[in-house]
Amino acid sequence: MxxxxxxxxxxxxxxxxxxxxxxxxxGDPNSPASIHVSPRYITNTEVETATPNMVTSVLADYRGYDTLGETTVIFTAGMACILLLRRRGGVRKARR
Amino acid sequence: MDFIIAKYNYLIYVILMMIGFYAMIAKNNLIKKIIGMNIFQTAIILFFVSIAYKKGGATLPILTHADAHGEHAIQVAQYLNPLPHVLMLTAIVVSIATLGVALAIAIMMYRKYHTLEEDEILKAIK
Amino acid sequence: MIIEQAPPLIVIIVLMSAVATPLIGWLRKDLCYPWVVLVLLASTCCSVLVLNTVIHEGVIHYYMGGWLPPWGIEYVIDHLNAMMLVLITGSSLLVAIYSKRSLEAELPDRTVSFYTLFLLQVTGFLGIVITGDVFNLYVFLEIASLSGYALIATGEEGAPFAAFRYLILGTVGACFYLLGVGYLYMVTGSLNMADLAELLPALYGSKVILVAFAFFMVGIALKMALFPLHMWLPDAYTKAPSAASALIAPLMTKVAIYIMLRVMFTVFRPYFSIDLLPVTKIMLYAGIIAIFAGAVMALAQRDFKRMLCYVVIAEVGYMVGGVGVANAVAIKGAILHIMNDVVMTLGLFLVAGILAYKMKNHEITAFDNIFKKMPFTMAAFLVVALSVIGVPPTCGFFSKWYLIQGSVMAGNWTFVVALLFSSLVNIILFFRIIETGYYDFGASGSGHAHEEGSGVSEAPLSMLIPTIVVAAAIILIGLYNQSIITNIINFAVPKL
Structure with missing residues (x-):
């Protein structure tokens, strides 16, 4: 292995x-990643979302649906821990 | 040599990622595997954040002056690319969630077999 | 109004209900089951509505939050997605109806969290299938995977270890996918599938694109358990609780195949995937090897559920090989086989769950005289088995027919041989069970064992009805396959 x-x-x-x-x-300012989609986020964030922080405006508005998914991931992990680790009356039995 | 200087970020993330990948495949202890998994995911985050960087005095993607007109018009090259940062916020959360589930499963196994070594667990199952 | 909003409702109904499930379970535990069934019923109605709209009016675009595509996230629903949506919601509804009794037997004190994760799993599948954004697909892929790991880990002895191994390999797969997304983003600056398809052709010579494509394919192959990367699948699906394996086994691999089709033919143009790179050739041989390996390993198994897992691995080979043949007829066969395989695998795992519920055991040798004891279950099983083998009136025949026709047209005799070999092996596999089940071997063992087994009777109705519905669906899809092909599948085949 x-x-x-x-x-x-x-x-x-x-x-x-x-x-x-x-x-x-x-770090090239003219790389494709920096000139295709993202300029709109930078120039229009104030006009379109009234938020000076661009990361916030993308996170919560332009791509807010991703953030819904992200929150669901956390919820999934929490429920998974409850499903896997919960022992019915386990604590009380262990103390005795 | 120019190649390395121009792209060293992208090369370093590969090395980091392969350290994590090796640990995930080859390590016998489950916690070491989980640590490897975390290194692996962190390397990808490093890669994405590297994409966002712009040389030449770009600052954080937060507007510094609110009246963005006239000579203060917003220059795209002034600010870092915000999109990879957003993607990585999501990816960080995903990696933490995966870590949580992995540790929960590891705890389950420890309760049952009282060990976290892969070969000993395999022996106990058979 | 409701028709316009139906696409997001399919996902959102299930997602929000998943969040509400713990609350309902906290109020009254036995409300969970009707709640889950109701929710999935509503989602199924929406997806049927969407499929109907797509058939009559063409592709649906839905912009999340009203932001136009390259900046925001969009839903794109064409014939392929719409078919997958109906399959996912429909089969999860059947599994939900079925799950009540087997959960009471296997996880009596954890139904609430089980149902929550069940709904989250369905949310993940639906979100993957419906979206038109590569990063959004990754997020929902992780929701589906995480809930899958947890559901599998609650199974019998050894399940946590199987789930852990699945978690490690599944994370590698998902991260490779994410890396592919990053590479594409780096050279194009876009995350939208349609936009990427516009931007990429100019860059097809680039090494970055080559690496991105390779990492996409390897990551997805890990998720779909293509043969050399299948190590996680048999253990995980054998040891999972019956309701979880009946949900995950038919859908996870097929959703991965859907992602593969999207990446190959929507994000990249068919001529990149087929002509520029030898990808389809590799896929053809990977498919052939998967069929042979799956069939041979299935023969060696004595455990019924484990045998089914290797049948699933062989079936993945059908679809990957069918896409690898790379002509329109074979890809039509592969897409039709996605549909058929969801239904058939669902049927097989439902029967396996019933047998496990009644026998507390899934060794094949325990199935003595089972036809007399459970006539309806086994009649349904017979229909499913005939379909997996590929006997004409059932749906399995038609997809296999197109696959064989396509590979004959392409002159690929090895793939034809592999398909026929697999049919032959399936005859042996299922005949072995039918033989054990039809005759009474109890006499050859001991009288005691026989008496113990005679307590076994027909399955409870909540388990039996979904199984019979699946068997009926297999025959109906077979009978109406022409109209399914002309209305749905022909539009889903990429223009080569």
């Missing part, structure tokens, strides 16, 4: 590094 893990992770890492060759440089 150890050698297998080493081989798999080296192959995956080498492949990811191969992908970085064609990436835009780190």
């Amino acid at each position: 150890k050698t297998l893990g080493l081989i798999v992770s080296i192959i995956a890492g080498a492949f990811l590094m191969y992908g970085t060759i064609d990436m835009p440089d780190w």
